Amino acid sequence: MTVPTAAPRTAATRRSTTDPVAVAGRLRLSATRLARILRRQADTGLTPSQLSALATIEHHGAMTLGALAEHENVAPPSVTKLVNKLEGQGLVQRQVSPADGRVALVSLTGAGTGLLAESRQRKNQWLAVRLSRLTAEERARLADALDVLETLIGQDPA
Numbered sequence: 001m002t003v004p005t006a007a008p009r010t011a012a013t014r015r016s017t018t019d020p021v022a023v024a025g026r027l028r029l030s031a032t033r034l035a036r037i038l039r040r041q042a043d044t045g046l047t048p049s050q051l052s053a054l055a056t057i058e059h060h061g062a063m064t065l066g067a068l069a070e071h072e073n074v075a076p077p078s079v080t081k082l083v084n085k086l087e088g089q090g091l092v093q094r095q096v097s098p099a100d101g102r103v104a105l106v107s108l109t110g111a112g113t114g115l116l117a118e119s120r121q122r123k124n125q126w127l128a129v130r131l132s133r134l135t136a137e138e139r140a141r142l143a144d145a146l147d148v149l150e151t152l153i154g155q156d157p158a
Contacts, residue, residue: 037126038123038126038127039051041122041123041126042119042122042123043119043122044115044118044119046115049072049074049082050082050085050086051116051119052072053068053072053079053082053083053086054086054091054092054108054112054115054116055116056068056071056072057092057106057107057108057112058108058112058113058116061107062095062105062106062107063105063106063107064097064103064104064105064106065079065080065083065104065106068083068106083106086112087106089111090109090111090112091108091109091111091112091115092106092107092108092109092112093106093107093108093109094106095107
């Protein structure tokens, strides 16, 4: 007796499914792979945690170590080690808070700001080269998908 098997999944059948679980799996895998590739393109010599902390400080401005730990969802001792390494590399600096002299605020240095800008430029360039290989129709479909992704993650399309 022969057991029936499912038809092999081709690129066409894989793309045509709208099953939320299947789409979620493809989206997760694609996002993970893209994030991994872009981390390699950053070429900063920093860990993902260090880059994330720099980006958080850039986005939110000078902050206490406790606030940084909260934003990064790490324990205060971990963020202290992380900031010590970044400070040793000249990417962040600590200053006494004008509101409370017992509290230190951590902020980016010019080198930290420059490193983030250079990293983003390399990643954007890598993506731009690949996007230029797509047809105009594929780029338009991708732009539409980005609108949906931004809605999915709770951001308004810019």
